[in-house]
Amino acid sequence: MTTATDTPDGTARQTPPGPEDAPPLFGPGSQFHALFDDPRWALAMIRATVLEAAHPRIGAALIDNSTFVAHPWRRLRNTFLSMRRMFGADPEEREREAARLNRLHARMSGTDTRGRPYDAVDPEARAWVVATLFESAVTMCRLSGRPLDPAATERMYAEYRAFLAALDGDARHLPEELRDFWRYFDRVVEEELENTEAARVILYRLFDHLPAPALLDGVPTLWAAGRAVVGPVMGAITIASLPEPFRRRAGLPEMPGVPTLMQGAYIAAGLARFLPGDLLRAEAVIDLLSLTPGSDDPRARTVAALRARMQRAAALLRLLTPLAPDPDPEDGPEPAAGDGRRRTAEDFFRQVLDQTGDGYLDWPDLAAMARELATRLDLGEPEETRLYDAFAGWWRELQSALDADGDGRVSAAEYAAAVPSLSGPALIRVAEVLFAATDKDGNGTIDADEYRALFRTAFRRDVTTGDGGYARSAFVGDFLSFMSGRRAGTAYDPLLADA
Template identity: 70%
Template structure:
């Protein structure tokens, strides 16, 4: 790419702003970008409005892998070559953001549609991409940096935001970025959770489900390293003002991590493609995907490794660590009311059930089914009616939310008219051809388990009554479900 010395804009170079020729497309499969994404997320969470929205509405604590998967799918759609797909995804994101508003713990308002807030999200993605190249010893040329900035400007424009919400030139951008870092960012609760809680308690991805010993061993080593690397990579003025720790050797570790990730680019082509790697994380061993046999064999080897690991390490016994292979063969036990509350109802992980938890369910289902208006609104409205029904029946102290104790003390198997309506609306949204049955293709669309999300094959169609009965059984009977656990309960 030639250095033109000018800042390319969406108007001057439209062919290279999206699609396979874009700078973003090259970064998407770069292993360093995983570190950059974590860093960008921390900088987003440090913004007071974004941090408050994450705490109140996001499922990133309880369902981080789901959040990662949906974010990657969204970025692929927005930066892909298909303009129709991009416009559809932009409309979906705007509908999602319109529903995210409120006030934080200090009674300050937040609104995910605030154009300055949206600009800051895009700014962190751009700046972290530039920084990852610099920290790994491969700084971007000026022309490449300008091209990348034009792509992120076009991304913001595709969402419908005016161009002025990001500075027009790179020189002005760096002034804007430094000013925001030094004057607006805070040591928010969301930031502290990401740095000091999320990685320490990160649940296993589907690939490693049922292997808690293996996962805990890896997480114990990797969690503190990722946190230390991320803190060391943040702008020094913010680290100082937020009181983030300075760990001896952290800068060396951080540079080493970025440089090591950069070396992965020398691996054979296709080994480090983001979509392929994420597919494997979410692929179920009993899927009809051709790779499932390999995953099943890998699971078996990991179980044996986990058993050996327990014999040679002093890890204390923990719930779920006893003989994973034997546990896997037992029929799924019935959940207690408390377990169901934690695994399914409390989607945001704040210890209470309120509207953001049910909205998160509606959001995930709408994303899975790729709903447009008005189907998406019908599903949200059905969940809103269910929330009113639950609040009326279970909120005994009148504080506007339902505690685990309030839920457990009531009749846990609540399947009133509003929940039945949720099941019916979900059936109608899944039944794309309107034949009053869910066929194998429609079944896969809802219960997919990876980017392609192929569950165990089924040739049987699903009637309305059977679907509603199974949904109610899961939501009120609290039994584990091969289909619904990955949909609403797993991370």
């Protein structure tokens, strides 16, 4: 955009725009804001995540610390919320979110299976994460038949460099000029990416074993049938969209016809822009998938009716499919979700304790619990540190009591064999610290707003006291009952057990 000014002789002269005329790097008017709710992002985010996971240091951090396998929908919701904050117009919110992300990543370090160290605050690795997001956004536009023009691409690249600068204090690990970025991206793809375990999990295991979101949790047969069809297709589409040099080096197969299918998927996702705007808001879609019929959200009534229809469809599907074998009587009855019955020890281990989904309980699992609780409550540094320290104390107590073979982690078999009472002093400390973090005003009870911040729903009838608050003793008792009694269908399930 140019502006007209008057010359001394009275003629008009065109001058280039100044910095004050440029579109904003953050908030409404930015390229990111225009594309954030685009349905094509669903495909682009999967592609970007695979490219991130293929970086050895990032892949090792994901395998050791991330909950994307066991709790993908929760991870998706938190990721979208974080990106919304980071690219929002409020600089204070952006600074606070950047500080939270930096604290979160500072707690993730270790070595991969080949003994190579990784650190989640490594600036080169973080630059690669931002690079994959930018390149996948450009690629999604190209594959859907609506490529970005050069000016829009330049502007988007400036936004992503500003995003990296907001995290790291500067963006020097991404090239300053866009033309140099493409050489940087190609070099990393060709020289550094590997067929890591994390990348294989995303491409093959994640889609094949993706747990149902809360919306579809009551219709496992219908979800499994749909997943069996969509999962392999999504994996094939993602592989076909990856850079050819990486596919070749990683030995990823490309089946005939899949490139055409991939193109069609991106074009179809792009056509969704003609749907009503409310249906395209990413957070609204994720919130809807997270709703349960027992929620106080007005949309829950629609969800309940939809689930009833899906349950009827699932019943019809069961009539058309072979019968499953009868359950072993020794296994006992299956606990029904939401009825308050006790989980089996194996279910509790898988749904609650094993947050990373690797089949073991160790520190990253408890750190993931602390991370989710701190994220929900938007804790500052002192409160967050106290919560992590409380969970670290609980881990030391668990390790001492349950790690029979001394390998530094607790297997499902070790846990099931012990069937311990987990409500020791360290877990009581966790409950007390969590209560204090939730009780923002420090008045000794959790009010309705504080309760919603933690549980994302209104008070349950069975946890309120006469004055309408949630007393400390009741909170601690309920938390210990959930963590040691292994009861399903409580207010605490959405915190740590939901997918």
